[in-house]
Amino acid sequence: MKVKMEVDIGGLKLQNPVLTASGTFGSGQEYLPFIDLNRLGGVVVKGLTLLPKAGNPPPRLIETPSGLLNAIGLQNPGVDYFIENILPELTSYQTKFIVNISGNTPEEYGVLAQKLSVPGVAALEVNISCPNVKAGGLVFGTDPDLVAEVISVVKGHTNLPVIAKLSPNVTDIQEIARAAEEAGADAISLINTLLGMAIDVETRKPVLGNIVGGLSGPAIKPIALRMVWQVAQAVKIPIIGMGGIVSAQDALEFILAGANAIAIGTGNFINPRVTMEVIAGLEEYCQKTKTEDISHLVGLANPLKMR
Amino acid sequence: MKVKMEVDIGGLKLQNPVLTASGTFGSGQEYLPFIDLNRLGGVVVKGLTLLPKAGNPPPRLIETPSGLLNAIGLQNPGVDYFIENILPELTSYQTKFIVNISGNTPEEYGVLAQKLSVPGVAALEVNISCPNVKAGGLVFGTDPDLVAEVISVVKGHTNLPVIAKLSPNVTDIQEIARAAEEAGADAISLINTLLGMAIDVETRKPVLGNIVGGLSGPAIKPIALRMVWQVAQAVKIPIIGMGGIVSAQDALEFILAGANAIAIGTGNFINPRVTMEVIAGLEEYCQKTKTEDISHLVGLANPLKMR
Amino acid sequence: MKLQTLGQVIRHEELSSKVYYLVLKAPQIAKQATPGQFVQVKCSDTYQPLLRKPFSLHEIDKVDGRISLLYEVKGQGTKSLTKVRVDDYLDLIGPLGSGFSLPPRCRAILVGGGMGIAPLLPLAEKLKEQGQEFAAILGFNEVQKVYRLEAFQKLGQVIVTTLDGSLGEKGLVTQPLERELGSEKYNIIYACGPEAMLKNVSAIADSFGVECQVSLEAYMACGFGACLGCVCQTKELTGPTYSRVCTDGPVFNSREVIWHEG
Amino acid sequence: MKLQTLGQVIRHEELSSKVYYLVLKAPQIAKQATPGQFVQVKCSDTYQPLLRKPFSLHEIDKVDGRISLLYEVKGQGTKSLTKVRVDDYLDLIGPLGSGFSLPPRCRAILVGGGMGIAPLLPLAEKLKEQGQEFAAILGFNEVQKVYRLEAFQKLGQVIVTTLDGSLGEKGLVTQPLERELGSEKYNIIYACGPEAMLKNVSAIADSFGVECQVSLEAYMACGFGACLGCVCQTKELTGPTYSRVCTDGPVFNSREVIWHEG
Ligand SMILES: Cc1cc2nc3c(=O)[nH]c(=O)nc-3n(C[C@H](O)[C@H](O)[C@H](O)COP(=O)(O)OP(=O)(O)OC[C@H]3O[C@@H](n4cnc5c(N)ncnc54)[C@H](O)[C@@H]3O)c2cc1C
Ligand SMILES: Cc1cc2nc3c(=O)[nH]c(=O)nc-3n(C[C@H](O)[C@H](O)[C@H](O)COP(=O)(O)OP(=O)(O)OC[C@H]3O[C@@H](n4cnc5c(N)ncnc54)[C@H](O)[C@@H]3O)c2cc1C
Ligand SMILES: Cc1cc2nc3c(=O)[nH]c(=O)nc-3n(C[C@H](O)[C@H](O)[C@H](O)COP(=O)(O)O)c2cc1C
Ligand SMILES: Cc1cc2nc3c(=O)[nH]c(=O)nc-3n(C[C@H](O)[C@H](O)[C@H](O)COP(=O)(O)O)c2cc1C
C-alpha cells in the first residue's frame, strides 16, 4: 500500500511531516555526511537575527536526566550574511528550507520577514521566545498582545507562510495560540525549550555561562505533548509539534494529539539519522494500520480537537 | 565537627532541612519498614480535602523518560477521618507532620485550616494547584489574586505556620510567590508537578484515565531549580525546594539556589531510604566544606537572593 | 515485615523466547513471604526505567533462603533485567502485598494464563505441603511458549491448554475449568493471568457458586501503599471504591472486583 | 568525510585505576582519520547519558582498520562505557574535528598532561613515519597513574614527570619544557591536557617564539558543528569570536585562543 505522506502546513507543502527543529540542525549542511536532506519534510534553519550575534559565553550546554540544557544565545552571522552566503548553497536541495527569525522589536521581525521573502525560503518560523528589549526584558511569547503584534507585522511583510513558534513557559498556551491564529499565523509550532538551570555544587555557581538555559530532549516530551493537545483544541490552523521526539512512536504520539507535522531537535545529536528512521517508522505504522494518508491520524486521540 | 542541621521555616522548626513531598509519602507510616521517621526533618502528609475524595479512574501512573506522570486525583478519606483516625497514630513520632490541604473555594481552605489547627499538626501546606470550582474550572495557583485570597483566608483561620505550595505551570512564578508572601504566607514550597500527558499509539488514546497528569522526578529538576532560584530573588520568606531530588547533590543544588529546606517525592518510590541518604550526604558535604551551619549554604549560588 | 534488601543472583536463564527464570538468594524475604506476594525490583541503576518493577514470587524456599522470579520481557525494565548476571546483586523490596488466603480443607483449582502461572507455583507447593488436593490448569499460546510445566507436574495434576492445540487441549483455560468444576470436586479457584481471562474465570466461579481469588496487575510506583497509583475498582459496603493493588491486593476475592467494561 | 558507523570492540582493559584502553575495529574511520581528531561515542543505549561523548583517537591503524581510545571514568557516559565487552558494537561518529597540522620539517615537542596524552600518540607515530624528530614530555600525577608510556617510548625520546616525583622528574611538564626549548632544537609544540597546563605551555611557547598547537576540550552536543554548544573564545581579525571546538578545533593555534581568567 502506498501511504500518502505529503502534508500541507498552512500553504507550506511538505513531502512528509518530519522537520528538523531550529538551532539543532545548522542550515542542514552539517548533516550531509549522515542523511539525504532531500528525503526530509523540511529543514528549519538555525535562528537568525537582523545583526550578527556572538551568542552567550560558554559553558553553553549541560546534560540533565534525559534532557539537555542549552544557552547558545542565538549565535548567528545575521540575516544578510545568510542570504548572501548560505542560502545560495541550499538551493541545490529539493527539501524545503524554513527560516527561524528572532527580533528585539516587532519592527525588527518585519525587516527580517521582508529580507527573507526571497526564492529558496519556503516559510518563516517566528521565534517569539526571545528577549523583548522594548517591553523591558520581558519575553514576547508570554504576552498574547505582543504575540499578535509580532505576527501581524511579519504577515504584513511577507507572502510566505508564517509559523508562530510558541514558548512553553506560560500559564495558558491556548490563549497564546489563539492570539497567533487571530493575528494571521498560518501555522503554529511548539514547544520551544523550557527554562531551566543547573548548579555546580563544587564551584557553587550556575553551570551555564548564561545562568539559565533551555531544557530540551525526552525529559520534556510529556509537557510538549500536553501543550500540543491543548493547542489542537484551541486553534484551527495546522500545528508542528516538537519536544523530545527521538522515535517514530514519539512522533505518532504528537500526531495523534493533533500535530499535523513534527520536528526533531535534540534527537539529531544523539542519532543524526533519526529523521530518516522516524519517516520510515511513520510510513510503516500507516501501512500496518492500513492508513492511506498520514493526515488521517492527526488528532485521533484528541476528540476535542478543532476541525 | 558538629554541623548545625536545624532550620526554621517561617516558625516551623525542623531538626534538618529534609522533608517528604506530599502525596508520595502517605502519612509516613507506609515507610516505617524502611526508615526511622524520627530522623526526618518532617513529613508532609498526602493532600486532604474537606470531604472524602475517590480520586481519578485508573490508569493513574505512567513512566516517561526520567519522569513519572501521575493523576491520582487527590484520593483521600477527608479531613475529619484524618483527624480522628490517622493523626492520633502519628503523635508517637518525634518528627514534624505538615498537612497538605486542597479546597474548591477559599472558604473550604479556611474550614480545613481551622479543623487542622490541633496538636500533632506542625504546619499547613496550602496546595493551590487544584481546580477552583467557583472561578469556573480555573486553577487557584495561576492567578496572583486568587493565591492571595486563599492564603489570607487560611492565615485567618490558623495560628500554625502556613506554607504556600506553588504550581510551576505559570508564566511568572515570582509574581505568584510575591502574592503569597504579601498575603501572609510564612514560607513557600515549590514546585508541584508540571502538567503533562502520554498517548498510547496502539489504542490511540491518552494513557492516563484522567487524560493529563502531573510530571515529577529527575526530568523536571532543571525547571524546579530555576524556579527556586527565581523565587529566592522575589521573596524574603523561607523556601522549601522540590522537584526531582534523588540525591544529596540534587538537594545541595536547591539549597545553593536559595531553598532553606528541600522535599523529596518521587525519589522515595525508587529508593525508600533516599531521605536518610540525603540527610547523611548533606551533613558530609558540610563537614567536607567546613560549613558549621547548613543554613550558611542557602542561596550561595544566587547573588540576587533576597536577604 | 517488608524490607529493602540486596538479593544475589544464583541462576538466570532464558526459558523460552523472552521468558526468563531468575533465582535469587534473599533469605529475609524468603522467610516471611507467602504465595501471591511480590517483590519490587530495581531493574537498572539508571533513570531508565525510573521505577521499580513488580514481579510475583515464583518460588519461596525458606530453607535455603531463596526466591525465584519468572518474567517476560516487555519494556525497559524487563529488558535491562535480562542483563543481570550470576553473582550480581539486585535491589529488592519485599515481600509485598496480600497473597492468597487458604481456607482450611480447601479443594483448589489453580488457573494460570501465560505469565500468570508465576504466583501459582508457590501456592501449589503450599497446598501440597498442607496435604490438600488441587488441580492446575495452565494456559499458553503454543508449545514453544510453554515453560515451568514440570515444576507444577511434580506437585500435582496439571491440565495444559494451548491456543493452537500444539500441546494439551486446544483453546482457553475456561473450557477445562468448566468441565472440572462440573465434577463438583472443587470449592475454590485461584486464578492469575490476563484481565480478560480473570473476568471469565470469575463469571464461571459465580455460575458454579465457588469462591474465587484473583491476582491482579497494575502499574505501580511505590508498591507499598504510599502513592495510590495502582488502584483498581472494588465493591465495598459503601459503594464502589478504589483499592490499592499493591497492599489491598494483588489478590482479591473475585466478587469484590469491578471489572472493566468490554 | 565523517560518518556514523558501528565499531566492534577488539580489546578493552583497565590500565590503571579508572583509566581504560579500548581498541575498536572501525576501518572507515581509521582510513580517513588524522592525529588530533576524535570520535563521538554512544556510551549507552539509554537516555543516561543522553548525549554522545567525545574521545580523541589514540591510535589510528589504517592497515588493520583499527582505532583505539584511552579514557578515564568521569561520569555517566564513561562509567557505562566500561561495561562494553569484547565483540560488542559501539555506535561511533567520526573522524571529527580538525587535527594537528604538520608543517614540513617540523622539529616537534609533544606535551601531554594526564588523559591529554591520548591524541599525542598518533601524532608521534605520524612524525616518526615522516622521519621527523620529536620529543615527548608526558605528565602524570603519580607512578600508579602512569599508562601507555611504552607506546610512546617505542617511537622516540620521552621525558616523564609526576607531581610527587614517584616516576621521572618531580613537578609539572612546564619545567622540562622550558629546559628543552632552551636547547633551541624545537620549532613547534603540540600540547593537550588540562586548561591550566595549556595556558602555561602557550605562555612558554610565546616567550620562546615557538609555534604551539593546543587541543582543547568542551562539553559537546553534536560534535559536528550543528549546535554551537561547544564554543571557546578565539581572536579573529574582527575581534574576539566564539569558535566551535568540534569543527574549528579541537586543535587551535595557541595564539588564537583567548584563555579564561585566573
Ligand atoms: C503484582 C504484580 C505481579 C507481577 N508479576 C509478574 C511476573 O511474575 N512476571 C512477569 O513477567 N510480570 C509480572 N508482572 C508484570 C510486570 O510488572 C510488568 O511486565 C513489568 O513491570 C514491565 O516493565 P517494563 O519496564 O519491562 O515495561 P514497561 O515499559 O513498564 O511497559 C509495560 C507495558 O506498559 C506499556 N507502556 C509503557 N509505556 C507506555 C506508553 N507510553 N504508552 C502506552 N503504553 C505504555 C507497554 O506497552 C507495556 O505493555 C506483575 C505485575 C504486578 C503488578
Ligand atoms: C575533543 C575531545 C577529546 C577528548 N578526548 C578524551 C580522551 O581521549 N580521553 C578521555 O578520557 N576524555 C576525553 N575527553 C573528555 C571526555 O569527553 C569526557 O571526560 C567525557 O565526555 C565525560 O563524560 P561522562 O558522561 O563520563 O561525564 P559527565 O557526566 O559528562 O561529566 C563530565 C564532567 O562534567 C561535570 N558535570 C556533569 N554534570 C554536572 C553538573 N550538573 N554540574 C556541574 N558539573 C557537572 C562533571 O563534574 C564532570 O567532571 C575529550 C573531550 C573532547 C572535547
Ligand atoms: C542547541 C539548541 C539550539 C536551539 N536554537 C533554537 C533557535 O535558534 N530558535 C528556536 O526557535 N529554537 C531553538 N531551539 C529549540 C528547538 O528548536 C526545539 O524547539 C526544542 O529543542 C524542543 O525540541 P527537542 O526536544 O526535539 O530538541 C534550540 C534547541 C537546542 C537544543
Ligand atoms: C503520586 C504523587 C502524588 C502527589 N500528590 C500530591 C498532593 O496530594 N498534594 C500536593 O501538593 N502535591 C502532590 N504531589 C506533588 C509532589 O508533592 C511534588 O511537589 C512533586 O512530585 C515534585 O517533587 P518530586 O519530583 O520529588 O516528586 C504528588 C506527586 C506524586 C508523584
Ligand code: FES
Ligand atoms: S503502587 Fe503505590 S500505592 Fe500501590
Ligand code: FES
Ligand atoms: S558540539 Fe555541536 S557545534 Fe560543536
